Amino acid sequence: MAHILLRHRDIPNLNVFEVYKKNGGFEAFKNAVKTMKPEDVINAVKNSGLRGRGGAGFPTGMKWSFMDNKSWPHYVVANADESEPGTFKDREIMEQNPFQFLEGVALGSYAVGAHAAYIYLRGEFWQVAAFLDERIAEMEKAGLLGDKLFGTEYSLRIHTHLGAGAYICGEETALLESIEGKRGQPRVRPPFPPAVGLFGKPTVINNVETFANVPMILANGADWYKSIGTADSAGVKIFSLSGRVKKPGNYELPFGKTFRDLIYGEGGGILEDRPIKAIMPAGASSSFIVADDKALDTVLDYASVRTLGADLGSASVIVIDDTVSVEWVVNKTLHFFKHESCGKCTPCREGTYWMLNVIKRIEHNRQAEDVSMLYDVAKQMQGKCLCALGEFATMAVTTGIERFPADFGR
Amino acid sequence: MSLMEKYPKEVKQILAKYPPEFKRSAVMPLLYLAQRGEGYVTKSAMTEIARALDITETEVASIIGFYTLYHDKKEGRYRMQVCADLPCALRGADKFLAELCGNLGIRVGETTPDGTVTLESVACLAACDKAPMFQIQSPDGIEYHENMTIDRTMELVEALKRSGQEGR
Numbered sequence A: 001m002a003h004i005l006l007r008h009r010d011i012p013n014l015n016v017f018e019v020y021k022k023n024g025g026f027e028a029f030k031n032a033v034k035t036m037k038p039e040d041v042i043n044a045v046k047n048s049g050l051r052g053r054g055g056a057g058f059p060t061g062m063k064w065s066f067m068d069n070k071s072w073p074h075y076v077v078a079n080a081d082e083s084e085p086g087t088f089k090d091r092e093i094m095e096q097n098p099f100q101f102l103e104g105v106a107l108g109s110y111a112v113g114a115h116a117a118y119i120y121l122r123g124e125f126w127q128v129a130a131f132l133d134e135r136i137a138e139m140e141k142a143g144l145l146g147d148k149l150f151g152t153e154y155s156l157r158i159h160t161h162l163g164a165g166a167y168i169c170g171e172e173t174a175l176l177e178s179i180e181g182k183r184g185q186p187r188v189r190p191p192f193p194p195a196v197g198l199f200g201k202p203t204v205i206n207n208v209e210t211f212a213n214v215p216m217i218l219a220n221g222a223d224w225y226k227s228i229g230t231a232d233s234a235g236v237k238i239f240s241l242s243g244r245v246k247k248p249g250n251y252e253l254p255f256g257k258t259f260r261d262l263i264y265g266e267g268g269g270i271l272e273d274r275p276i277k278a279i280m281p282a283g284a285s286s287s288f289i290v291a292d293d294k295a296l297d298t299v300l301d302y303a304s305v306r307t308l309g310a311d312l313g314s315a316s317v318i319v320i321d322d323t324v325s326v327e328w329v330v331n332k333t334l335h336f337f338k339h340e341s342c343g344k345c346t347p348c349r350e351g352t353y354w355m356l357n358v359i360k361r362i363e364h365n366r367q368a369e370d371v372s373m374l375y376d377v378a379k380q381m382q383g384k385c386l387c388a389l390g391e392f393a394t395m396a397v398t399t400g401i402e403r404f405p406a407d408f409g410r
Numbered sequence B: 001m002s003l004m005e006k007y008p009k010e011v012k013q014i015l016a017k018y019p020p021e022f023k024r025s026a027v028m029p030l031l032y033l034a035q036r037g038e039g040y041v042t043k044s045a046m047t048e049i050a051r052a053l054d055i056t057e058t059e060v061a062s063i064i065g066f067y068t069l070y071h072d073k074k075e076g077r078y079r080m081q082v083c084a085d086l087p088c089a090l091r092g093a094d095k096f097l098a099e100l101c102g103n104l105g106i107r108v109g110e111t112t113p114d115g116t117v118t119l120e121s122v123a124c125l126a127a128c129d130k131a132p133m134f135q136i137q138s139p140d141g142i143e144y145h146e147n148m149t150i151d152r153t154m155e156l157v158e159a160l161k162r163s164g165q166e167g168r
């Protein structure tokens, strides 16, 4: 099947303006602004079944329809923070197929009546931001962004904003704080961003990959998109495959393939053909999946992965083989979360601190009491944190101890 | 010289991105601008940014403290930030980092005696399929180096040392 998102793998130089244009580029946006009502664009996205690709899988069209039409102006924000360990798909989209992403942002902006959109990139994507700035300038020059587009009253500007190294800024309300020039700490919700978002105004926030789908949906129709994938999860997904596989990388697959297809088909199997042991389907925030035959034959979509006691999240699939101890993996994830906790709420700030201390003790001298204490601290954090980061920090701990007890001497 | 004198065009472009009543948003891009040249934000740049955006110096300092890519003191001209996070570590990043320490003769967090390279260990940089990898943060920006070997890294360090001396 031809790629829908990673189209640059089929069409060389797709990141060149003329090449993108020659391949049908910007037609969907032009057509929407000239001939469609904003509601029609929202309905097309709703009917396509597109769900957000940033982690939570929330239906995109529905999110757009929540925008408060009594409060103006409206804003659109693209989440290009991409900091979940194991995730590297948005970067490929922005570097190789940037115009499709930008056209998606433009379509989203038109759909919700926004005249300004911000792309929030992690600070490390300094070169990507400079590259996008040039692509945006090309679109402005060609009359695709700016004032009174295509002879209508609609105007749109897209700006990039660089973060500066903080995983928490991927959380949407921390991200908004960061654009507002503050420390990136999550807001208390409600209100949710479609009611009160950037600069206190209604705001739609979507992941880069989510936006990249939109031009294709508008160009080919909601029914076409819905016919791809499964009943639960429509369309295609980019899987960032990493860890102990022969061919790590991004793979675009329709929902409905299996872990086996991904890891052994696309990924070429495990390094040195060793036995697979565990899968983390959503990066460092994942629950561990025991990689038995049942798991490997499980279908990749949001609902099916849940039957394995895990979430698909952003589909950053980290593969672990029998050379690796789950205790060591948990140690790595706790270093990450202790470092990235923003410190705003006590359960997460204190909990990540304690969990890291205890796992370090376990690393040097494993004691049954310490393993129990680690498990208890994680359990006590669950459900008490202000944002999902605190919860994420506990997932590898609890599922690691429950599903791989031998690795903790149990 | 003040930021506004040194980079008038950039400052104007940055301020134009945000609604005038929310000019505080410009603090992050202005801090990047302030780091150009020296690689860290000087006290006087902090004062200038605070004044320009009608916020306190404490607020500017707290932003610098919160985000890891801002620095308020001089260290190595090049910060070599090696990813040793889980996916990279599953592909040999820890070993790479240890060998690099040996070759540079410094530990993680330290700077080479000539002041060229500060070695750091950082979280995932969204390049997990290209381990071992690192980024180099310099006063001019950030550059990725992927699928690296120790030999190629040491060649790069030599090149940085040479260009560092020329720059002086």
Ligand SMILES: Cc1cc2nc3c(=O)[nH]c(=O)nc-3n(C[C@H](O)[C@H](O)[C@H](O)COP(=O)(O)O)c2cc1C
Pocket (backbone or CB within 6 Å): A051, A052, A053, A054, A055, A056, A057, A058, A060, A079, A080, A081, A082, A083, A084, A167, A168, A169, A170, A171, A172, A173, A205, A206, A207, A208, A210, A387, A388, A389
């Ligand atoms: C700690 C944390 C980090 C997150 N990081 C990202 C990220 O890097 N990129 C992203 O798109 N969403 C991230 N999210 C999810 C966002 O909060 C938000 O749900 C998402 O951007 C919505 O877009 P979508 O509906 O298109 O998925 C993160 C959430 C949390 C709690």
Ligand code: SF4
Pocket (backbone or CB within 6 Å): A168, A185, A186, A340, A341, A342, A343, A344, A345, A346, A348, A349, A385, A386, A387, A388, A389, A390, A391
């Ligand atoms: S859960 Fe952690 S990251 Fe989220 S607000 Fe609380 S301290 Fe900050």
Ligand code: FES
Pocket (backbone or CB within 6 Å): A085, A086, A087, B083, B084, B085, B086, B087, B088, B089, B123, B124, B125, B126, B127, B128, B129, B131, B133
């Ligand atoms: S873990 Fe190193 S780049 Fe992702």
